[in-house]
Amino acid sequence: MHIKIDDLSGAAVVTLLSEHLKDMHLTSPPESVHALDLEALRGPKITFWTIWDEETLAGCGAIKELTAHHAEIKSMRTALDFRCKGVATQLLQHILEEAKQRHYIKLSLETGSMQYFEPARKLYERFGFKGCAPFADYKEDLNSIFMTRDL
Numbered sequence: 001m002h003i004k005i006d007d008l009s010g011a012a013v014v015t016l017l018s019e020h021l022k023d024m025h026l027t028s029p030p031e032s033v034h035a036l037d038l039e040a041l042r043g044p045k046i047t048f049w050t051i052w053d054e055e056t057l058a059g060c061g062a063i064k065e066l067t068a069h070h071a072e073i074k075s076m077r078t079a080l081d082f083r084c085k086g087v088a089t090q091l092l093q094h095i096l097e098e099a100k101q102r103h104y105i106k107l108s109l110e111t112g113s114m115q116y117f118e119p120a121r122k123l124y125e126r127f128g129f130k131g132c133a134p135f136a137d138y139k140e141d142l143n144s145i146f147m148t149r150d151l
C-alpha cells in the first residue's frame with residue numbers, strides 16, 4: 001500500500017467520495033451531514049490523501065487546518081473491498097504523523113453517533129481520541145460525536 005497527496009481529479013477518487021457523501025446522507029439527517037464535497041476538499045486549508053493497493057484505490061482521508069496548532073480529520077473512507085484490512089489504520093497513522101510534522105498540538109474530528117459509525121469511533125478510540133465538546137463551527141448535535149487528541 002502507498003499513500004499520496006491527491007488532487008481529487010481521478011475517477012476512482014470521485015466515485016469513492018460520491019459514495020461517501022451518499023452514505024452520509026442516507027445515514028444522517030441533512031443538518032447533521034458534515035462531509036465535504038469535492039470542491040470543498042480542494043480548499044486551501046485542506047490536504048487530501050489517498051491510499052492505493054498498486055493501482056486500486058483503497059481509501060482516503062484529509063486534514064483541515066483550523067488554526068496554526070489545531071487540525072480536523074475529514075473524509076476518512078475505506079473502499080468496500082478493503083474494509084477490515086487495515087487501510088484506515090494505515091491512513092490514520094499517516095495523518096497523525098503528518099499532523100505532528102506540521103506542529104499541530106491537537107487533532108479533532110466529528111463523526112456520527114449512529115451504529116453505522118461505530119467502527120470509525122472504535123478506530124479513533126484505539127488511537128487515543130476522546131470525546132469532546134463541539135469545536136470550530138460545530139454545534140451540539142445528537143447525531144454527532146466530537147473527538148480530539150493532543151499530539
